[in-house]
Amino acid sequence: MGVELILFEIALTFYFAAAIVCVLELFKGTRTTSKIMLSLAVAGFLFHAANIIARYVLSGHIPIANLHEASSFFSWCIVFLFLFLEYRYRLGLLGSFIMPVVFVIMLSSSMLPRKMEPLSPVLQSYWLGIHTVLAFVGDAAFALAFGIGIMYLVQEHYVKSRHLGGLFQRLPSLQILDEINYRLITIGFPLLTLAIITGALWAESAWGSYWRWDPKEVWSLITWFIYAVVLHVRLIAGWRGRRAAILSILGFCVVLFTFFGVNFILQSKHTF
Amino acid sequence: MKVLVLGVNHKTASVEIRERLAFNGPKLEEGVLALQQLEEVKEIAVLSTCNRVELYACVGNTAAASEQIKDFLSGFHGMKRPEFEKSLYVHGGPDAVQHVFRVSSSLDSMVVGEPQILGQIKDAFEFALAKKTTGVLLNKLMKKAISTAKRVRTETRIAENAVSISFAAVELAKKIFTNLGGKSFMLLGAGEMAELAARHLVNNGVQEVLVVNRTYERGCELAGEFNGKAVRWEDFLHEIVHADIIICSTGAPSYVLLKEQMQKVMKERRNRPVFIIDISVPRNIDPEINKIDNVYLYSVDDLQEVVDTNIHGRKLEAEKAERIIAEEMEKFDRWMSSLNSVPTIVALRQKAEDIRREELERLRNRLPALDAEQMKAVEYMATAIINKLIHPPTVALKEDSEDRDELIAMIKKLYGINGEENEE
Structure with missing residues (x-):
């Protein structure tokens, strides 16, 4: 070993x-x-x-x-x-x-x-590092937004139902959870955007076209739309708190599917 | 001499009636001085807070005095008697004493155990003292009411309760807002508990305070206390948009804030969270409001429940407090009847003295031959006889015994003393 x-x-x-x-x-x-x-x-x-x-x-x-x-x-x-x-x-x-x-x-x-397999020639490009690091740091931010979203829902349940038992004392305040959730998405979203753009550029240099409706690409786009909606409704309609938390949980589920599901269920040019 | 209490509180009267009967600002001095002029009233003190208006009087005849006071209230506040009479409670004698002790000990408060009422009672009596409208009886009653309240506070855990309710409110606010610095707070209405909670919030860093009151002047007064801004009642829906924390204690008979209204407010607030505490009885805020996202509505009962999980045996504490009050009432009663026996003793002495003088006069007429020295000896003998005769009953009257009232009545009957004339 x-x-x-x-x-x-x-x-x-x-x-x-x-x-x-x-x-x-x-x-x-x-x-x-x-x-x-x-x-x-x-x-x-x-x-x-x-x-x-x-x-x-x-x-x-x-x-x-x-x-x-x-x-x-x-x-x-x-x-x-x-x-x-x-x-x-x-x-x-x-x-x-x-x-x-x-x-x-x-x-x-x-x-x-x-x-550890030798890299196939198409992937041998500096785009590999840039594209993947951007994508994963962005996804990691969404993962934390997911965890914080769950914490928000738990804490909100305590406060709304007026049963302040269990974890109420130890969980952070609703406001800070909501704020950090928002901040994480504002970090994750531009990173995801950049990852999609660099991916397109890389695809163009490797395969000759920017966008080929590969399932991974499609699901990344869906993810992007979900977080775009999260940010949009927050800024325009003031959706915060519970709804923002639910959306960020939903968003991360899509991230996980894009990451694992697409590879196992759908055929993709992406090796991961 | 008897203690008489007339009043309305948050349980018996709506806020409108309480506000109309209130003795605010200059009305207090005017009212107290005018009440003292009433024929049936010997001593008077007036307590006027957001939750109660109470008149404490020392009177000879409770029925006559309460009629006179009711007429006075009607004239003074420009209300017809039927408008407030059914909300008015009247206690006389021991019931009145018990009532005063329960009020000062905060057992009669909306939130049992809240500490402000004692200060308010002190202020009310001190004001009366300064205006010289109280006397022996009310002064003693005041001292006793204060010492009883202190006993209740130190010997039971009742007071902890109210403190923990506003403490719980602050803790909860911190779980919604992280810290309260920079948050704004609206006090809707007024009341002992609401003010206590408000003070706690301000101490915890709440910056902007908005005070809404049906009586704008009262609102200004309160706003001054918190360094805040008074808002007119008509404008409150407009201003509520700015409030992160709202304490409602208006005592209105129906909801003052409906779900649809709050939904609009939340839209304007762009869903920034709001923490609402409804202290009012009956509730003033539609409970459905809690279903709106980012709105957290708590009633006093909800906060109480939060606190109750910490404080066990609250009922036991209340019983303990009632026992203390019963003890103190008994002491006061004994003092009062000792007060009652003084006129009887005086009357008894007077009676004996009268008899002595009368008989000596008759002797002088019948035996004009007696010289000065002989006359002096006879006088001396007469004085010794009556003194020896009235000594035992005087001692018995002064003694602190349970059946003193009966004793007084008996002695009056046996010696043919007509008490009423001699009482002054």
Whole structure:
């Protein structure tokens, strides 16, 4: 087993442990548990980063060339953003809604073929790095918006139903959840837009046409429209709070389908 | 001498009636001084707050005095008696004392345990004291009402409750808005609890305060207290758009804010969240409003429920408070009847003195031969006899015993004292 595979397994184990602690935290959280969870996530993140670097060194190109690598990189982006938000805002319980998602994506990544194949000539372009990094950082922002959207709905339910039990005390305020949700989408949306544009440019240089109605392209466009609607109704009609949260949850489901579903169900030129 | 209480509160009267009967600003001095002039009224103090208007009086005859006071209220406030009479409660004697103690201890408040009422009672009595409209009885009653309230506060957890309700409101607001700095707040109506919650919000950083009141002057007064802005009642739907937190306590008989109106407001607010607390009884805000997105409506009962999960045995605390009040009432009663026995003692002495003087006069007429020294000896003897005779009943009257009232009546009967004339 190569070094990079061992690093991956270690990272996966740390994420698993972090996810377990996160779920436990929902039932009985203390300062210690959230500290433990954060250290586990940071450790997983570092090993994960080492894994990605190792793969880069070994393969000689950005390791986002197959579905395994792509989903691994995707979850790494999510953890990065999560740690950033945690550092910046210290939102209680955010980990409980994010780390399980990270673990599931990593787990599916671990079950996909991990072989490092030589890059096919069409993909050998600097567009690979730009297009994929933009797409995954954008998707990671949507993933966090999804987690925060769920937190919003849970907290909103407590406040609306006037039963302030359970997680009410530990969840952040509605306003901050709504604000961060909005901010994440304003980060994710331009990145997704750029990813689609760079993808089109890359397609033109590789295959000779900008847009070929490939299922991945179509679903990316659907995703783009959903988030465009989220931003539009927010700015024009002042849709915020519950509706914005629901839309961002829905949006991320489409992101996941675009990412995994299209590859398994539909035929696509994209390898991931 | 008896204590008489006449009043209306949030339970018996609508806000319109309370506002019309209120003794606001200059009306208070005018009213107190005029009430004191009433024939049947010996001492008087007036309490006028948002939730209650109460008159505390010391009177000889409760029925006659309450009639006279009702007539006065009718004339003073320009209301016909039937307009307010059915909302008016009248307590005399021990019931009146109990009522005063319950009010000062905040057991009669809309939100049981809210602390402001004690200060308001103190102010009312101090005002009366300054205007010299109170006397022995009301002064004692005031002192007792305050000490009873303090006992209730320290010996039970009733007071914690009200504080926790406004505390819960602030906590909840923080879970909706993160922090309250820069938020604006509208106080719709007035009331002990509403003001308490308002104060809590302001202490927690709420910046803009809008006060809406049916009586614009009263609104201005309140707005001054919070460094806020008074808004006319007619304009409130216009201004409500700017409010992030609304406390409603108008006591109107029906809803003042309907779902359709709030939907429009939310559109104008571009769905920025609103936290509404409806303290009014009956409710003043359509409960359906809670179904609108980004509107969070809580009633006092809802907040109470939030608090109740923390405070156990609230009923027990209330019972404890009632027991304290019963104890204090008994003490006050004893003091009052000792007050009652003084005139009897005076009358008894007077009676004995009269008899002594009369008999000595008759003796002098019958035996003019007695010289000065002999006369002096006889006088001395007469004085000694009556003193020895009235000493035991005097001691008995002064003694603090349960059946003193009966004793007073008995002594009056036995010695043929007609109490009423001698009471002053």
